[in-house]
Amino acid sequence: KAGVTQTPRYLIKTRGxxxxxxxxxISGHRSVSWYQQTPGQGLQxxxxxxxxxQRNKGNFPGRFSGRQFSNSRSEMNVSxxxxxxxxxxxxxxxxxxxxxxxxxxxxxxxTVL
Amino acid sequence: QQQVKQxxxxxxxxxxxxxxxxCAYENTAFDYFPWYQxxxxxxxxxxxxxxxxxSEKKEGRFTISxxxxxxQFSLHIMDSQPGDSAxxxxxASDVRDDKxxxxxxxxxxxLP
Numbered sequence: 297k298a299g300v301t302q303t304p305r306y307l308i309k310t311r312g313x314x315x316x317x318x319x320x321x322i323s324g325h326r327s328v329s330w331y332q333q334t335p336g337q338g339l340q341x342x343x344x345x346x347x348x349x350q351r352n353k354g355n356f357p358g359r360f361s362g363r364q365f366s367n368s369r370s371e372m373n374v375s376x377x378x379x380x381x382x383x384x385x386x387x388x389x390x391x392x393x394x395x396x397x398x399x400x401x402x403x404x405x406x407t408v409l
Numbered sequence: 410q411q412q413v414k415q416x417x418x419x420x421x422x423x424x425x426x427x428x429x430x431x432c433a434y435e436n437t438a439f440d441y442f443p444w445y446q447x448x449x450x451x452x453x454x455x456x457x458x459x460x461x462x463x464s465e466k467k468e469g470r471f472t473i474s475x476x477x478x479x480x481q482f483s484l485h486i487m488d489s490q491p492g493d494s495a496x497x498x499x500x501a502s503d504v505r506d507d508k509x510x511x512x513x514x515x516x517x518x519x520l521p
Contacts, residue, residue, distance in 0.1 A: 388452070
């Protein structure tokens with residue numbers, strides 16, 4: 297069974313630009329969660345999608361948005377990039393949610409210059 | 410109340426030693442406590458998890474100890490090896506809202 301895939305793996309953008317990251321969950325998994333990982337803050341929850349609906353949302357500004365498609369693939373978008381958005385963005389998939397094991401992808405390393 | 414506080418931030422242990430990583434929480438509705446291990450360049454991977462109805466769980470060299478009254482749980486790694494060097498995250502989940510809250514992580518280095 298293929299694992300969680302994220303594209304691209306690395307991205308360099310400049311302030312003010314926008315970016316779209318993609319996540320393909322494990323086949324059969326309907327829940328996709330997104331996290332921002334930084335050295336100072338650890339893993340911070342962005343949002344979770346289940347069957348194309350946003351089920352949970354973390355405390356991030358509206359510049360961070362996401363969506364999920366009917367095949368469970370998910371994208372997250374960050375608009376008007378700021379230097380502080382530089383981070384590793386991780387996607388995790390689950391069968392359902394909550395206490396199910398989360399399977400993480402390798403992440404997308406975003407650098408904002 | 411949604412935080413999970415993890416300590417220490419970093420830990421260096423000699424091979425064969427027993428590193429201990431501690432976590433504390435406030436939300437009594439948390440009912441699932443997983444630990445994740447992350448190697449450089451990889452996403453976190455589930456290592457071991459516990460529910461509050463047991464006080465200890467062992468899987469191989471990894472043990473979780475859980476103290477419900479103190480709202481604390483910890484990870485012990487027996488006979489630690491250099492290959493255990495990684496970042497470890499504790500986490501907690503409330504089944505009512507399906508969110509998993511992570512601690513800030515502990516960078517563990519096992520000296521050969």
